[in-house]
Amino acid sequence: MIVDRGLTQAPALNWAALEPAFDILCPMHLRLTHTGHIVHVAPTLKKMRADIDLIGKRFLEVFRLDRPRSVKSMGELTQRARSKLHLELRDEPFTALKGVLVQLPDGQGALVNMSFGISVVEGVQDYGLNSADFAATDLAIEMLYLVEAKSAAMDASRNLNHRLQGAKLAAEEQAATDTLTGLKNRRAADHILAAALAEDSEFSLMNLDLDFFKSVNDTQGHAAGDYVLQEVAKVMRAETRKGDMIARVGGDEFMFLIDGLTKKEKLLEIANRLIRGIEKPIAFEQTQCHISASIGIAMRSRGDSEGLDALMLCSDRALYASKSKGRACATFFEELDEET
Structure with a gap:
């Protein structure tokens, strides 16, 4: 008997076993059931909501979808798979995020991967994040280093300007002062x-x-x-x-x-x-x-x-x-x- 291996149904993937790898590659992702309930939270998102257990909550109860605005349910959201999503956490500090949803095969739900986008600096400040909270290939890390370097350079420049201004004022005061009495000259x-x-x-x-x-x-x-x-x-x-x-x-x-x-x-x-x-x-x-x-x-x-x-x-x-x-x-x- 000849078996056509191409027609043989592949075994279902064990997503629970794959999640440690996904947590490294995508540290800001969620896994959802087909009903939109959260069943897995990646480490950076856990850190951002350390005081709340997100497991079991509905995705659209935790996040407000700013765009596309027409989406009101999980069914409508899955129809927008692979589209860019503009999200915002419903609890303070109401962090804005970017995301994309991908449906998993065999009705195993969906993955939603997220990032801060241009709000990465505010996100890092709000949640005390560091380079370990991002994927190693995430360009946000380089952006953070640039922001940090720029901030350090600006601080150094401000300090230098303050010192120069202070020295200028001191020199001007000295030039206008009688050194013996301290009165004007x-x-x-x-x-x-x-x-x-x-x-x-x-x-x-x-x-x-x-x-x-x-x-x-x-x-x-x-x-x-x-x-x-x-x-x-x-x-x-x-x-x-x-x-x-x-x-x-x-x-x-x-x-x-x-x-x-x-x-x-x-x-x-x-x-x-x-x-x-x-x-x-x-x-x-x-x-x-x-x-x-x-x-x-x-x-x-x-x-x-x-x-x-x-x-x-x-x-x-x-x-x-x-x-x-x-x-x-x-x-x-x-x-x-x-x-x-």
Whole structure:
């Protein structure tokens, strides 16, 4: 008897025995019965729903089918075998997935293989996945490495930019600061005054000169002089407002921009506090350093046409008037006679 082997029915495949291999090749697949019930869940999908037992649930109860929208039942879904499916998990975080369904022979149900598609980065972050959760041939792994490399490069670039910006700001601050006293320097003062004039701001300009400072340097040395300047700077910060500019513009010469204030009574009050504070003896090593301060004040109102040089000349003339009066006092330019 001759048997036609081509017509002999092949034995049914044991899908349960094949599933370990499928889990490696397709770690995001499901096996369904012909009724759409889940009978096997691949390891990555298990990890994504570790708190839910998907076995026995209907496929369309776990996943919402976004496309094709016309599909409402498992029978309709099997008719769309091999078509691209757009799915979304019905539970938070409502992950979007791509899939394809393939019918198994002999009515043994169907396999649905899935992937994240372009949402792979969000999927990895949401579920704490790593390369072991994907097939070795999945291009998502290379994409993840590229994303990780790009992220690391961007972090490094941001850190570098922050450091460069910080260094730039530090350099700019250093360029505008008097290194001995920590006050603004002449360059910074000129810039701030020019900006105030350009904005047509109302302010007062004080010029302050230390009296008898040269004597401290000559008799007690430059170390004593430097210490006195640092102590004077502390008095100046304490007796002026936080937003006022204080600058050391010469060896013992200082400049103040008192923003928004042109009332003589208030300005004289500030000037007198400065004079009293600076007149207090300053102890250095075993000696006492005695100095005082003379101040000239010029006020600037909105709409005034004087430029920076003219305004500084006014405060200088008022300062020299204070020196002529005997020092340790303040004079307003507006109070000078024409002959002064």
